Every structure is written in structure tokens, then in C-alpha cells.
Amino acid sequence: MTSITTPANFTELGLIPPLLARLTELEYLQPTPIQAQAIPSILAGGDLIAGANTGSGKTAAFALPILQHLHTQKPLSSKSSKGNYVTGLILVPTRELAKQVADSIKSYAVHFNGEVKTTAVFGGVSANTQMLALRGGTDILVATPGRLLDLISSNAIKLDRVKTLVLDEADRMLSLGFTEELSALLALLPKKKQILLFSATFPEEVQALTQELLNDPVEIQLQSADASTLVQRVFTVNKGQKTALLASLIKQHQWRQALIFVNAKNSCNHLAEKLSKRGISAQVFHGDKGQAARTRVLDAFKAGEIEVLIATDIAARGLDIEKLPVVINFDLPRSPADYMHRIGRSGRAGEVGLALSLIDVDDYHHFKVIEKKNKIWLEREQVAGFEVAEVISGASSAADKPMAKPEGSAKKKHKNKVQINAHIWRRNS
Known part of the structure; x- marks a missing residue:
């Protein structure tokens, strides 16, 4: 578990002036613990597993360093490049969360003067409108897996230039309900990429799967009932x-x-x-x-x-x-x-x-x-x-408190399910 002193301000995290100016406008006075620990790790380019309580500022924790990478490397990923590219891909489980995350990213990027394009795609609305929005590609794509696969099949977007993959609400994204869709998407991503997992909860079966998916990740676990308001x-x-x-x-x-x-x-x-x-x-x-x-x-x-x-x-x-x-x-x-x-x-x-x-x-x-x-x-x-x-x-009562899990057939069966899922991810990553 990583443990560091929370910086007094965002400047100490190495963020660039356009982001710092926007954070001041938004009255983000001090980084939250998850922001303080995650932002430097993401800027360093490594994989990350980050668990923190809900409402702790996880979106800014991954959005700010991704925006900084895009802004500083923009000449290398110019929109003059051919193809419907995407550089930063953020996968989320629900339509509402896709819109919310994209809106937050756009807000953080206000002082980039339109240099960084962010697009949200999700089901329940016209795919044609989203295809138009993706013309020429996008720097950051926030998507639900099902709609993203639909758009890929229509040649509206390509994933072969993705540099950073974020799974927001990662425990839900890694659950059985999304396994096939995520496996299909991983097969379209480049082998070399940064992977960031963020969630408020990481059940045991998800923890096992993340070790197969990520490459020597930094692990930050800040969930605490005592620290909650x-x-x-x-x-x-x-x-x-x-x-x-x-x-x-x-x-x-x-x-x-x-x-x-x-x-x-x-x-x-x-x-x-x-x-x-x-x-x-x-x-x-x-x-x-x-x-x-x-x-x-x-x-x-x-x-x-x-x-x-x-x-x-x-x-x-x-x-x-x-x-x-x-x-x-x-x-x-x-x-x-x-x-x-x-x-x-x-x-x-x-x-x-x-x-x-x-x-x-x-x-x-x-x-x-x-x-x-x-x-x-x-x-x-x-x-x-x-x-x-x-x-x-x-x-x-004390008798109700958790006890060590006994070894048994149920646990072995559960472990096998995790290994199967891990095999799918390993094969496509």
C-alpha cells in the first residue's frame, strides 16, 4: 500500500499551468489523497490500480495527467494524421457516467483552447450523431463497451493508437457481464499501453484478474470507513x-x-x-x-x-x-x-x-x-x-464478524472462473 503526505497544492504534483489555472477557477484548493498519489504515478507512465472511497476525486486523478500527456505531446499526435484515431480510452459501465466523465474532462481542458478533443459515446441515442462527432478521430474517448464495439464495426473509430486505457468503476468493468466485450476491445488495442484501474471496491476475484492484466502496477488502496464523512x-x-x-x-x-x-x-x-x-x-x-x-x-x-x-x-x-x-x-x-x-x-x-x-x-x-x-x-x-x-x-455481534474463508469446493470453483477470465484477457492484451 502506497502512503505519502498529501501535497499542500496541485503545483507540487507537477501539473502544467493551464490545468493549474482551471483547478483554481474550480476552487480545487488541495489534492485529495487519491489525486496526490495517483497523478504522479500516471504522469510517470506506469500501470496503476487505484481504490478509494466514492466521492474522493477519482475522475480528476486520472483525467488531469491524461490531459497533460496529450497537451505536451500534441505535435506527435497531430490531427493532420490520417485515420479515426483515439489516444486516451476511458471505459465506463453506464451511459450517465460516460457523459459525466466526458463533461468533467472538457471542463478541466478549458484553457487548452480546443487543442484536446474529448468525445463520449454510449447507447440509447443516435449512433449516427456519434459517428459524426468522431470524424477525424478524438484525443479522449469515454465510452460504454457495447456502443464502442458498434462504432468500431462501422469503421467510425480505430483503437490502434490508444496509449492509455482507463477502466472506471473497474470492478464492474471486469465482472462477467462485460468480459466478452472487453476481450473484444482489448484485441484491438496496441500491446504497449498504459492501463489504469479505478474503483471504490476491488473484490477478491477482480484483484486476481488485475494481476494478469497489468504490468507491474503501482497499487494505491485508500478505502477507509473511518475516513468517510x-x-x-x-x-x-x-x-x-x-x-x-x-x-x-x-x-x-x-x-x-x-x-x-x-x-x-x-x-x-x-x-x-x-x-x-x-x-x-x-x-x-x-x-x-x-x-x-x-x-x-x-x-x-x-x-x-x-x-x-x-x-x-x-x-x-x-x-x-x-x-x-x-x-x-x-x-x-x-x-x-x-x-x-x-x-x-x-x-x-x-x-x-x-x-x-x-x-x-x-x-x-x-x-x-x-x-x-x-x-x-x-x-x-x-x-x-x-x-x-x-x-x-x-x-x-462479534460472532458475525468475518472469519477466514475455509478451503473448499466453492472456493476452487470460483478460482477456476477467475483463471478462465484471466486467460481471455491475457490472450488479447
Whole structure:
């Protein structure tokens, strides 16, 4: 684990004047720990695995050095070169994150006077518009894997000049759901390239795969529950009373905004209807909504025009919602890692935040699994008027804390799955 003193300012990180001027305008006064450690490593040109809490400034940590490399080496990658090239490729798991990351990069590059071109491509919108945007190539491409493969098949972009590959939300990008797409993309990339992995969580199976993918990477792990400004609480509730408890909490606390997570698209609409009957207006955000509608809802929520947003896990990854006071798990996420990503929408950039999980008797065992995987232990609390049976009201005990994993057939099977995935990556990299 890398450990250094956080510099007092960005100048000490070796950033060039155009970037420093923009950071001053954005009131970025001091590098965050992940920025302080990642930026020099990326500027040095090596591979990197970087884990840090959500809201810790990971986008700037990889965007700033990539922009500096492009600006200083621009004569070598002039737009007079033939072909639809891309130099820096950033892969992300969701459409919304692709747009957000690209917008951030464009903002950081304001003082480059248009010398660095950044483009975002993702599904749900016209591919023709994106093909037009890619004419002549682009310096930085932020993309979801599926749409990028579509554009490559249409000869809209080539990856043979990529110098830097970033996997943002790397644990999700390296999961089985993206394996085939990423393998296909890796086969199109040059063998020699810098690879940067950023995420708030790196499960064991992902850690094994990264060692196969990267070349002698610098590893930075800064995840820490103690350093977080996010308060986590767990409220037990009688089965069938979650909606009533949720409505009571919203009315009692009068939060400026609340982001509520459920597990299914149908559940978003169903819960919104139930809250409406209790006098609470809520909007929904899920994959069945068209991209234009998703963008409108998310922009309105970020602007504070929507007070209550009910969403599936497409809102759990990387989205930056400024000063969001509370995140509520109405349904527990299926994956323990997704729990950390969900609650990380609040308590970002040093702001105080609150994460509430509402659990009934059917959720109790799964929440213990979430605690063990994430090395957290939270007291079970009750809300006046919604008291429940003693069987689920107690706090986690010492007996619930993680123990060493026994050797067994399940673990061997899991290891084999990792080796298969690693073989695919190794073959194409």
C-alpha cells in the first residue's frame, strides 16, 4: 500500500499551468489523497490500480495527467494524421457516467483552447450523431463497451493508437457481464499501453484478474470507513411496513433531497405510486426509460428540482450528485459491493452524508453478508411506532464478524472462473 503526505497544492504534483489555472477557477484548493498519489504515478507512465472511497476525486486523478500527456505531446499526435484515431480510452459501465466523465474532462481542458478533443459515446441515442462527432478521430474517448464495439464495426473509430486505457468503476468493468466485450476491445488495442484501474471496491476475484492484466502496477488502496464523512444506519421494520416507515422518515426529516434504491424497474414505479398516495411526490430512474428521459430526470435531480428520486442500480455507479443529504436502501442490493457504490452517492467530497438501510426479517441474513464482505458492523435501530420483534433488533455481534474463508469446493470453483477470465484477457492484451 502506497502512503505519502498529501501535497499542500496541485503545483507540487507537477501539473502544467493551464490545468493549474482551471483547478483554481474550480476552487480545487488541495489534492485529495487519491489525486496526490495517483497523478504522479500516471504522469510517470506506469500501470496503476487505484481504490478509494466514492466521492474522493477519482475522475480528476486520472483525467488531469491524461490531459497533460496529450497537451505536451500534441505535435506527435497531430490531427493532420490520417485515420479515426483515439489516444486516451476511458471505459465506463453506464451511459450517465460516460457523459459525466466526458463533461468533467472538457471542463478541466478549458484553457487548452480546443487543442484536446474529448468525445463520449454510449447507447440509447443516435449512433449516427456519434459517428459524426468522431470524424477525424478524438484525443479522449469515454465510452460504454457495447456502443464502442458498434462504432468500431462501422469503421467510425480505430483503437490502434490508444496509449492509455482507463477502466472506471473497474470492478464492474471486469465482472462477467462485460468480459466478452472487453476481450473484444482489448484485441484491438496496441500491446504497449498504459492501463489504469479505478474503483471504490476491488473484490477478491477482480484483484486476481488485475494481476494478469497489468504490468507491474503501482497499487494505491485508500478505502477507509473511518475516513468517510458518511454516516451509515440500519432501521429494522416489520414486514410490509417499509413504505410507511419510508414515508414517515421523509416527512419527519424533510431532507432537501433523497435518493432511494430499489432492485427492479417495476419497483420504482410501484413505490412512487405508494408514496404519492401518502402525499410525497417522487420521480423514477431506471433502464426502461428512454435516454432523453433519463438525462432530463438526472439533470433535474442534480439541479435540486426533484426532491425524491427512486432508482435502480444504474444510479449507483460514479454519479456525482452534489451535497446529496441521504441515500436510502429500500431494497438491499444483491451484491455487497453495490452496497458501497449505492451509499457513496452521499457524503461525497468531504460533505456529511447519511445512508439508511431499511430491513425486515427477510433481509436480515443478507445484510449480515453485506456487513461481512465490506467489513462493517452496524447497530440495528428501531423507529418509534415501527418497533419489530427482538429477533432482528439486536446489533451485529462479534460472532458475525468475518472469519477466514475455509478451503473448499466453492472456493476452487470460483478460482477456476477467475483463471478462465484471466486467460481471455491475457490472450488479447
